[in-house]
Amino acid sequence: GAGVSQTPSNKVTEKGKYVELRCDPISGHTALYWYRQSLGQGPEFLIYFQGTGAADDSGLPNDRFFAVRPEGSVSTLKIQRTERGDSAVYLCASSLTAGNVGYTFGSGTRLTVV
Amino acid sequence: KQEVTQIPAALSVPEGENLVLNCSFTDSAIYNLQWFRQDPGKGLTSLLLIQSSQREQTSGRLNASLDKSSGRSTLYIAASQPGDSATYLCAVDQGGSEKLVFGKGTKLTVNP
Numbered sequence: 001g002a003g004v005s006q007t008p009s010n011k012v013t014e015k016g017k018y019v020e021l022r023c024d025p026i027s028g029h030t031a032l033y034w035y036r037q038s039l040g041q042g043p044e045f046l047i048y049f050q051g052t053g054a055a056d057d058s059g060l061p062n063d064r065f066f067a068v069r070p071e072g073s074v075s076t077l078k079i080q081r082t083e084r085g086d087s088a089v090y091l092c093a094s095s096l097t098a099g100n101v102g103y104t105f106g107s108g109t110r111l112t113v114v
Numbered sequence: 115k116q117e118v119t120q121i122p123a124a125l126s127v128p129e130g131e132n133l134v135l136n137c138s139f140t141d142s143a144i145y146n147l148q149w150f151r152q153d154p155g156k157g158l159t160s161l162l163l164i165q166s167s168q169r170e171q172t173s174g175r176l177n178a179s180l181d182k183s184s185g186r187s188t189l190y191i192a193a194s195q196p197g198d199s200a201t202y203l204c205a206v207d208q209g210g211s212e213k214l215v216f217g218k219g220t221k222l223t224v225n226p
Contacts, residue, residue: 004157031212033212033213035214040218041218042118042203042205042216042217042218042219043158043203043205043214043216044216045213045214045215048211048212048213050212055212056211056212056213058213059213091157091158093157093158098212099212101146101148101160101163101207102160103158103160104157105157105158105159106157107155107156107157108157
């Protein structure tokens with residue numbers, strides 16, 4: 001596709017439920033990033049993939065958060081036992097290679113936990 | 115731990131004014147600094163990137179400067195237009211990792 005696609009654009013879930021957020025990067029981009037943006041804050045780094053492997057997951061807040069990229073393209077961010085504090089916009093970005101500053105961000109998934 | 119601060123948090127100006135947005139960072143050992151624009155409900159668009167060895171970058175009406183030793187960057191917007199209304203985010207790349215550290219942004223409103 002022409003850009004980074006994130007689905008769904010909005011997700012409302014009940015506290016304690018499991019959610020999956022999907023990111024389709026630009027075709028051919030090997031590096032993929034997830035960020036979380038809470039209201040009134042800047043984006044915060046969650047995890048970075050180079051190809052299929054999570055090269056840096058140091059930003060994941062706890063073990064309820066997990067992300068995969070099994071074929072080196074689409075990535076899924078998974079959140080278990082959601083809490084109200086997980087409510088935020090989850091942003092995905094991709095770039096051609098690691099260290100390449102040509103980031104393209106998706107429009108994000110707005111997650112609301114009620 | 116790197117911290118990025120942006121001042122002011124919000125700014126409202128009449129159309130045509132020149133304006134300056136400020137960004138400061140606590141750890142001067144950065145690889146590069148980027149300015150992004152974020153429109154409501156949209157992702158981030160990269161505006162300018164300054165490598166640590168550079169002092170400034172220009173694109174159209176935008177000029178970004180970097181003073182690495184003092185931990186500061188400014189984004190200058192000339193002849194502002196209503197279409198410039200957005201949130202402007204500053205982000206630093208520490209190098210040695212792939213993560214960007216963002217400020218909270220400056221929300222700019224340009225009034226017709």
